[in-house]
Amino acid sequence: MSIDVTRDGAVAIVTVNRPEALNALNLETIQELRSALQAVATDDSVRAVVLTGAGEKAFIAGADIKYMSTLTVLEARAWGALGHACASLLESMPKPTIAAINGFALGGGCEMALGCDIRYASTKAKLGQPEINLGILPGWGGSQRLPRVVGLGIAKELIFTGRMVDAAEAARIGLVNAVFEPEELLPKTLELAQQLAGKSPSAMAFAKQATNLALQGSVADGLAQEATLFAALFATEDQSEGMGAFIEKRPPSFTGR
Ligand code: DAK
Numbered sequence: 622m623s624i625d626v627t628r629d630g631a632v633a634i635v636t637v638n639r640p641e642a643l644n645a646l647n648l649e650t651i652q653e654l655r656s657a658l659q660a661v662a663t664d665d666s667v668r669a670v671v672l673t674g675a676g677e678k679a680f681i682a683g684a685d686i687k688y689m690s691t692l693t694v695l696e697a698r699a700w701g702a703l704g705h706a707c708a709s710l711l712e713s714m715p716k717p718t719i720a721a722i723n724g725f726a727l728g729g730g731c732e733m734a735l736g737c738d739i740r741y742a743s744t745k746a747k748l749g750q751p752e753i754n755l756g757i758l759p760g761w762g763g764s765q766r767l768p769r770v771v772g773l774g775i776a777k778e779l780i781f782t783g784r785m786v787d788a789a790e791a792a793r794i795g796l797v798n799a800v801f802e803p804e805e806l807l808p809k810t811l812e813l814a815q816q817l818a819g820k821s822p823s824a825m826a827f828a829k830q831a832t833n834l835a836l837q838g839s840v841a842d843g844l845a846q847e848a849t850l851f852a853a854l855f856a857t858e859d860q861s862e863g864m865g866a867f868i869e870k871r872p873p874s875f876t877g878r
Contacts, residue, residue, distance in 0.1 A: 640676030647685035662714035668818035679732030704761030708736030715826035749785035823861035
């Protein structure tokens, strides 16, 4: 098994554990990752998910180049679909996902981080889309998600050159939300994950669904969806609890109902 799933209360920590290959994703690992993400996505006791890599050096150094080197066109299609499924699960599961980028996040690794809602990095992190140097392009969502995160001009520069950025530059261009010393990365990520896990699950799910629409379709369609989701939350106990707690000057206790 190259994917570990552990729990810290309502937070699931999904760790890619193949450090001998810098956590590169081969067929077995990406299939296991997809199963693990499907499981945490549908487990109501999980309210936030952290994705990270085992060892000191890498988050995920990419898709496994040795595995990819022999793919036919049809196999490459299936391979692309597997990576798309994982990144889409991270992006669309109805609970927050946070990447704890503890080292190299290259190619498919950067694309998994881009699928997450929030990215925290260690000072040792290096991110990039080096596929151009292998004669291919980012195939697990990078061509679409990187421009949405850092803007089209910077994304094109990174994808066309294949150059890596360090953690400081990644923070400056908005590719990661914050940077921490290596030993602080997981504690800080878990602190955030626990904070998010304590929010109303339904409000969180709808907030994620609504913000995901921000860069898709028209503003008018997005506003219409926002209005529907907003109104629907007034049918939940969590809305009464959240507002009641404010009025009664006490912390809220959300149940997900
Ligand atoms: N794949 C396979 N093995 C990898 C790997 C990778 N991506 N990255 C590292 N490794 C392995 C190395 O081969 C080495 O194994 P041994 O040779 O010892 O058996 C071990 O991990 C340690 O790596 P190094 O010895 O190279 O370590 P260094 O510290 O010297 O260098 C490095 C670290 C991260 C700079 C270097 O390993 C490196 O450049 N790695 C490759 C990074 C990279 O290019 N990543 C992007 C992969 S391409 C698509 C679908 C998906 C994709 C594209 C298209 N379609 C369907 C269209 C996705 C593409 C990618 O992700």
